[in-house]
Amino acid sequence: MTAVNGEPHLRMQLPLSAKPPSGVTDALRDLHIERARIHNSLGEALAFSQVAQQQPPVDGTLDVDLPMLRTLAKESVQYPQLELAYEGRWRRRSFFPRFIYQASVSALADSYRYYLVWLAREVFFRHSEFHPVDEAMVRAHPDYDSVHEDEIRIDLPGELIGATLRDMFDEPYACLVNRYNDTFEVVLHEADGQLSFDQARTLIAARDVARGGVGSETHQFLEEAKRRLGALLPPFSRELPSLKLDFAWLLETMDLLLVHCTRIDGAMRERWTTTAG
Secondary structure (H helix, E strand, C coil): CEEECCEEEEEEECCCCCCCCCCCCHHHHHHHHHHHHHHHHHHHHHHHHHHHHHCCCECCECCCCCHHHCCCCCCCCCCCEEEEECCCHHHHCCHHHHHHHHHHHHHHHHHHHHHHHHHHHHHHCCCHHHCCCCHHHHHHCCCCCCCCHHHHHHHHHHHHHHHHHHHHHHCCHHHHHHHHHHHHCCCCCCCCCCCCHHHHHHHHHHHHHHCCCCCHHHHHHHHHHHHHHCCCCCCECCCCCCECCCHHHHHHHHHHHHHHHHHHHHHHHHHCCCCCC
């Protein structure tokens, strides 16, 4: 973020490429695509918002003719670097920027959880030792009396994996971190890592606040962090639970998250078979 005429400006380069590096898992490829989608949608939405405020609509119609905002697949558009003055004016008329900000925070947090679960799925389906099936489990299956045993033996591992993945989607983040350590022997947050446990939990807490679903776990985390650090974690405002429009924090977190997941991806590929081989 820079200052132009004393007013904070946000720099965004559009479009952000969604092309992932070679030799990575499908889970990381999907994360690259989703991260680019969030970044580019955010930049275009903010540009439209600023244009709309600089050129008030006449008779409910806004005439915008900016090549950088064309998104048709047939067009090859060279996007410039955007400098968006998002303080001041947006504080007075902040509904749309706040909406796209909260949506982007939610999407980014969800993409991280999805990445971790999808990566685990890749490993589970290639390593039967994580969900072994024995004769007692086959006989205890609710369809045992109506379906051939061989069909149950074929389907049961997938059912067990599905149940585990559902748990991973729903469990607290700390439990997911422990699961990766205990199950895959992969540490999600190293001491010198790019994204700390607190930073990851901050993103998740921001998602919860944005959706208005702050539970006891999120509230406790925010209060403990405030006591420990003597200040609020960005991007929270003084009145908990509430978010401020901190787009610089959001973009920085996007970058840190991708580096963080790239390291995890490499650690998982070293130990287990994935879609990368």
